Amino acid sequence: MTRQMALVGFLQAQNCTNLPSSWRHPDSRDDSMSADYYQEIARILERGKFHMAFFDDRLAMPDRYGNDHAHTVEYGIRCVKMDPIVVLTTMGMVTTKLGLASTASTTYFEPFDVARRFATLDLMTGGRAAWNVVTSVNDGEALNMGREQHLEHDLRYDRADEFMEVVLGHWDAWEDGSLVIDKTSGRFADPTKVKRLDHKGQFFTSRGPFTVPRSAQGHPVVIQAGASGRGQRFAGRWGEVIFTAARNLANAKQGYDAIRGEAAKAGRDPDQMFLCNLITPVTAATKAEAEDRMAVIQKLPLEIDALSLLAEGSTSISVPRGSTSR
Numbered sequence: 001m002t003r004q005m006a007l008v009g010f011l012q013a014q015n016c017t018n019l020p021s022s023w024r025h026p027d028s029r030d031d032s033m034s035a036d037y038y039q040e041i042a043r044i045l046e047r048g049k050f051h052m053a054f055f056d057d058r059l060a061m062p063d064r065y066g067n068d069h070a071h072t073v074e075y076g077i078r079c080v081k082m083d084p085i086v087v088l089t090t091m092g093m094v095t096t097k098l099g100l101a102s103t104a105s106t107t108y109f110e111p112f113d114v115a116r117r118f119a120t121l122d123l124m125t126g127g128r129a130a131w132n133v134v135t136s137v138n139d140g141e142a143l144n145m146g147r148e149q150h151l152e153h154d155l156r157y158d159r160a161d162e163f164m165e166v167v168l169g170h171w172d173a174w175e176d177g178s179l180v181i182d183k184t185s186g187r188f189a190d191p192t193k194v195k196r197l198d199h200k201g202q203f204f205t206s207r208g209p210f211t212v213p214r215s216a217q218g219h220p221v222v223i224q225a226g227a228s229g230r231g232q233r234f235a236g237r238w239g240e241v242i243f244t245a246a247r248n249l250a251n252a253k254q255g256y257d258a259i260r261g262e263a264a265k266a267g268r269d270p271d272q273m274f275l276c277n278l279i280t281p282v283t284a285a286t287k288a289e290a291e292d293r294m295a296v297i298q299k300l301p302l303e304i305d306a307l308s309l310l311a312e313g314s315t316s317i318s319v320p321r322g323s324t325s326r
């Protein structure tokens with residue numbers, strides 16, 4: 001079988017792209033808070049044969065630098081973060097093949113809720129949903145979500161392991177063939193094929209039965225991007241698509257081997273996973289045109305963009321060389 005590269009468009013349901021200053025680009029649209037904007041991106045990605053559109057997410061503005069949101073808002077540094085699942089739904093309505101993925105946190109949500117939202121997206125889009133499982137990053141998110149402080153790193157992954165058991169348990173609650181929908185007999189579904197989970201664990205209790213039947217693809221695709229030893233163990237255990245952010249080939253190979261090794265240790269077939277490494281290409285018809293585009297992009301970011309994102313512990317800061325201070 002010919003191996004194919006999986007292409008994922010890394011997006012943000014925000015006022016900028018992954019490049020924090022992108023809203024200042026002369027060609028960028030001013031309506032990034034409209035369905036029309038995201039539907040246009042979805043159509044372009046589908047036309048370009050991308051497998052998936054993916055929304056990064058965080059449950060707070062990057063306001064840790066100076067402990068103040070004034071600069072975050074004034075300079076538009078990822079200060080808008082809409083609910084990515086709602087945005088994905090609008091994109092799903094104008095496409096037929098594009099995978100639709102977003103992040104949701106195992107630290108701040110309940111597994112039943114996350115399982116239900118993604119299972120619903122999966123049904124509404126004919127089996128195109130995917131969930132990027134994250135444990136979240138900083139205290140800003142904790143403060144917005146009813147806690148004083150973010151949980152400790154490895155404890156977050158212990159909680160995430162149990163979170164996955166609950167989500168996958170719920171996703172399997174309705175066996176294939178459980179829906180009958182027979183008006184003549186009056187039977188909607190076969191009760192022997194719909195199970196209660198009755199989960200009682202260290203972090204979660206969730207009874208069920210789950211309220212969303214299985215989709216055509218069984219359940220949404222699970223994405224993971226753990227990079228630490230504990231994170232890679234988690235990714236190897238659960239991830240079907242793995243995101244990495246290696247900066248060079250040696251680093252990429254090391255990560256690739258480590259994740260595949262963890263999957264094998266968890267009793268899974270590493271060939272069943274897709275590994276996708278983050279790149280930020282600037283494309284054009286010719287090299288000279290691409291360089292001109294790059295030059296425009298490089299002039300956009302301010303030092304404050306980088307400082308804000310570093311302070312929030314961002315793993316995806318793409319502020320090119322040449323940032324100007326303000």
Ligand SMILES: Cc1cc2nc3c(=O)[nH]c(=O)nc-3n(C[C@H](O)[C@H](O)[C@H](O)COP(=O)(O)O)c2cc1C
Pocket residue numbers: 055056057058103132133134135136137224225226227228229230231232243244245278315316
């Ligand atoms: C491509 C990519 C996308 C990511 N998206 C998110 C995200 O949306 N939200 C988030 O909190 N973390 C995100 N992360 C961070 C990872 O989930 C993970 O926490 C990080 O790689 C550090 O690994 P560790 O958790 O094992 O320490 C992303 C990482 C990568 C490489």
